[in-house]
Each structure stands twice: as C-alpha cells, then as structure tokens.
Amino acid sequence: MMHADLIDQDDFRDRLVSLGFEIPMNASAEQACERAVMGLSHERAQVLRRLVEDLLGGSATLLPAVREAICRKLLPALVKP
Template sequence: MMHADLIDQEDFRERLVALGFPIPPGASAEQACEQAVSGLSPERALALRRLVEQLLGGSATLLPTVREAISRTLLPALVPR
C-alpha cells in the first residue's frame, strides 16, 4: 500500500498555528494565508518563508487550494522589497 504525504487546508493551518500564527479553526487556506501575512514581523516572515520553502520543495503533495493560496498570498508577501 502506498501512503502519500498530503497537505490539506487543516494540515496547513496547523503548521501555521505551530509557528505562532493565530489562525482560527475551520479557516480556508486563503483565509489562513491572509491572516498569516497581516502584521508580519521580520522574524515571522523568516519562519513563514522557511515553511513555504519546506512545503513547496518537499515531497508532500499540496492540495490545489493550499498551493494556490500560497502562490497568490504568501509568495508575494514574502518577496524582499
């Protein structure tokens, strides 16, 4: 039997909460991303950047809604200015 690492909206939310972001239960991936980038400090931006690199570069499969939310909301917010 093959087991795939699958990251759904709840897994994604839990990872953000583990980093200290106040994401409410039941939040969609898009809502979680929006919440994470609001009031982003340099320290949190670094932690968030590491999480995104881990998720996008790892072997786990991101559900399309999670990948889209990361691409649409997190990546633009994490681009150095």
Template sequence: MMHSDLIDQEDFRERLVALGFPIPPGTSAEQACEQAVRGLNSERALVLRRLIEDLLGGSATLLPAVREAISRTLLPALAPR
C-alpha cells in the first residue's frame, strides 16, 4: 500500500507561513492565497512560485480546496505579464 503526503488547508497555510507570509491559523486556502498575493514583491513571488511548482509537480496530494485556490488566485498572480 502506498502512502502519499496529503496537503490540506492547514498544511498549505503552514508552508506559506514558513516562507514569511503572515497567514493566521484557521485561514481557508482561498483566504491564504488572497493574503499571499497582497504581500507579494519580487522576492516573495519567486519563493512562492517555487513552492507552487513543488506542490503541483510533487507526489503530494493536494486537497481540492487547496488546488482550486492555487489555480484561481496564485497562478494568475504569478503569471508573467
């Protein structure tokens, strides 16, 4: 039987906090993404982009709410202009 990492809203929030984003406990994935976007600068955009690449390209399973929040909020904010 294989066990994979499961990334829920709290795991996702903790990863953002570890990168320096001030996301309070109990924040939904959507709210966490919105708060991360508000705090973006070029340095934070780079580390956030790496996190998203790792999450989407890794073996961990993202809960649907986390994946949807990333797709709706973070990917458009990080897209090259």
C-alpha cells in the first residue's frame, strides 16, 4: 500500500507555527498566508521562502486550497524586488 504525504490546511498552519508565525487555530490556508506576510522581515521572508520551496518542490501533495493560497498570497509577497 502506498502512502502519499498530504498537506492540508492544518498541516500548513502547523508548519507556519513551527517556524514562529502566529497563526490562529482553524485559520484557512489563505488566512494563514495573510498572517504570515504581515510585518514580514528579511529574515522571516527567507524562512518562509524556504518553506514554500520545500512545499512546492517536494513530493508531498498540497491540497488545492493550500496550493492556491501559497500562489496567490505568499509568492507575490516573497518576490525579490
């Protein structure tokens, strides 16, 4: 039997919290992304960028809501000017 890693909104929130971001319980993926980019410092942007790279480039399957929130909210905030 094959087990695929699946990243849902709760997993995504937990990963952000483990990196030091304050994300309320039951936050949607989009709300979690909005909270993560609030007051984003250079150091926190680097940590967040690594997480996004790991999630998008890894073998885990992101639920559509999580992938969409990352693409719509996090990626634009992390683009280097």
